[in-house]
Amino acid sequence: MNKILLREGSRICVIQTQGQQSLLDTLRKEGFFVYAPCGGKGRCGKCLVEIRGEGKVLACNYYPDKDIEVILPAKEEAQILTTQTTFLEDLPPVHSRQLFHPDAYGVAIDLGTTTVVCYFVHLASGRILKISSWMNPQKAYGADVISRISFCQENPDGLKMLQTVLTESINKEFESFLSEMKADRQQIQEIVVAGNTTMLHILLGYDPETLALAPFTPAFTAQQVLGGAQTSFLMHSRGHLITLPCLSAYVGADIVAGLAVLRAPQQNYLFLDIGTNGEMALVKGKEIFTCATAAGPAFEGASLSCGMPALKGAISSFESPRNFIVLGEVEPSGICGSGVIDVVAWLLRNNFMDESGLIQQDFEIYPGVRITQADIREIQLAKSAIYSGIKILLKRAGLNFQDLDALFLAGGLGNYIHIPSAIEIGLLPAELRDKIFPVGNSAGIGALQFLRSEMFANKVNWVVQHSQYIELSNDEDFVLEFAMNMDFLK
Numbered sequence: 001m002n003k004i005l006l007r008e009g010s011r012i013c014v015i016q017t018q019g020q021q022s023l024l025d026t027l028r029k030e031g032f033f034v035y036a037p038c039g040g041k042g043r044c045g046k047c048l049v050e051i052r053g054e055g056k057v058l059a060c061n062y063y064p065d066k067d068i069e070v071i072l073p074a075k076e077e078a079q080i081l082t083t084q085t086t087f088l089e090d091l092p093p094v095h096s097r098q099l100f101h102p103d104a105y106g107v108a109i110d111l112g113t114t115t116v117v118c119y120f121v122h123l124a125s126g127r128i129l130k131i132s133s134w135m136n137p138q139k140a141y142g143a144d145v146i147s148r149i150s151f152c153q154e155n156p157d158g159l160k161m162l163q164t165v166l167t168e169s170i171n172k173e174f175e176s177f178l179s180e181m182k183a184d185r186q187q188i189q190e191i192v193v194a195g196n197t198t199m200l201h202i203l204l205g206y207d208p209e210t211l212a213l214a215p216f217t218p219a220f221t222a223q224q225v226l227g228g229a230q231t232s233f234l235m236h237s238r239g240h241l242i243t244l245p246c247l248s249a250y251v252g253a254d255i256v257a258g259l260a261v262l263r264a265p266q267q268n269y270l271f272l273d274i275g276t277n278g279e280m281a282l283v284k285g286k287e288i289f290t291c292a293t294a295a296g297p298a299f300e301g302a303s304l305s306c307g308m309p310a311l312k313g314a315i316s317s318f319e320s321p322r323n324f325i326v327l328g329e330v331e332p333s334g335i336c337g338s339g340v341i342d343v344v345a346w347l348l349r350n351n352f353m354d355e356s357g358l359i360q361q362d363f364e365i366y367p368g369v370r371i372t373q374a375d376i377r378e379i380q381l382a383k384s385a386i387y388s389g390i391k392i393l394l395k396r397a398g399l400n401f402q403d404l405d406a407l408f409l410a411g412g413l414g415n416y417i418h419i420p421s422a423i424e425i426g427l428l429p430a431e432l433r434d435k436i437f438p439v440g441n442s443a444g445i446g447a448l449q450f451l452r453s454e455m456f457a458n459k460v461n462w463v464v465q466h467s468q469y470i471e472l473s474n475d476e477d478f479v480l481e482f483a484m485n486m487d488f489l490k
């Protein structure tokens with residue numbers, strides 16, 4: 001056994017190595033979560049940590065065989081979407097549940113693959129008392145749902161580990177809220193969770209393996225209700241944890257909650273959440289067509305050479321090589337989704353890239369931060385997948401772009417993206433240029449409405465009953481569209 005002296009910002013601690021474990025595994029076991037998009041397979045090159053005297057190493061490829069000193073990247077400050085907007089319902093708080101305590105609390109959770117947001121609510125009044133957000137600690141086991149599912153398949157305790165790190169991180173926020181309120185865990189009476197299907201499976205301890213294998217059958221899609229005593233959360237034993245219903249393996253409760261909470265007077269509209277998957281729905285009067293496209297983690301930065309989530313140090317907006325914005329007012333250390341889309345649009349506009357996506361050489365935005373040809377290819381795959389998904393929904397609904405009244409963008413990227421750049425690279429349809437609206441955190445606000453107003457459950461049920469899911473994995477039309485939409489059009 002060797003000693004590891006760890007430095008993380010001002011925090012210093014000493015841990016021991018355990019047998020033949022990689023540094024990444026050792027750190028994860030000790031509760032230090034290094035960003036590891038490929039889940040520790042040595043492919044993404046992102047799990048860098050500094051070893052004093054040796055320089056930067058990949059934590060997943062480093063097996064300590066002596067005492068070492070490790071310097072971890074400072075704690076992340078993430079740009080996490082928590083907002084309500086006028087596009088989302090704000091129902092009056094009405095609930096007939098019996099409260100166990102005059103100051104009983106509820107928590108609405110938006111459980112994302114990348115981020116987690118908690119809305120703490122005073123149940124009697126419906127008032128929001130606190131909003132907490134943080135990076136999903138499961139990111140240390142892979143950036144997207146597929147790498148998390150593989151982690152569960154490859155490790156006998158994988159599911160338990162992912163469930164535990166998540167539950168612990170949520171409980172930590174509960175603890176801090178309860179201590180601020182000078183309240184007791186018995187006062188947390190209800191928890192409502194919206195998230196994608198994989199996240200909900202892991203949260204509830206269901207093996208997600210079937211979600212990654214055709215025919216992609218979830219263990220459940222319906223709303224799940226657990227008694228407080230059946231969960232590991234700091235809550236009343238007779239309280240409830242409710243997960244909102246999903247529609248399929250890749251159209252989850254985050255989309256259901258988003259569709260239900262959308263205040264949309266329009267007749268025909270699109271709803272799109274761009275994340276590691278492009279999950280989308282087309283509402284045509286009383287019919288809802290949904291699908292999910294495997295966009296890959298390009299827009300979340302994980303599969304790009306200098307890509308990173310929207311954290312401190314990420315280039316988030318780019319107008320020109322002399323005019324770009326870095327999150328957190330520090331030196332740039334990478335580029336996040338909204339920045340990448342801007343850069344690709346700029347390269348196209350200024351003829352540094354042709355319509356097929358070919359660039360003459362890597363484009364350096366800042367020393368050490370560049371976009372490579374391979375990055376451009378990743379972006380092409382992702383943007384084509386999403387645009388082609390939209391085309392298939394239109395086709396199945398028998399509509400054209402002219403028939404649509406709006407395109408609502410959900411999720412973090414959808415809200416921070418620069419719409420003209422997204423149109424320029426062919427991610428979003430130019431035909432809808434004046435009808436595209438970011439709506440805020442629709443999944444989180446949907447969970448919040450469910451917690452506060454019992455009328456909202458009817459909206460959720462309506463969405464589930466009127467939705468039909470279109471599986472794209474072996475859809476010939478989709479394959480054709482996907483090939484046709486790869487190029488960038490000027």
Ligand code: FES
Pocket residue numbers: 035036037038039040041042043044045046047058059060061
């Ligand atoms: S290279 Fe180490 S986690 Fe990807």
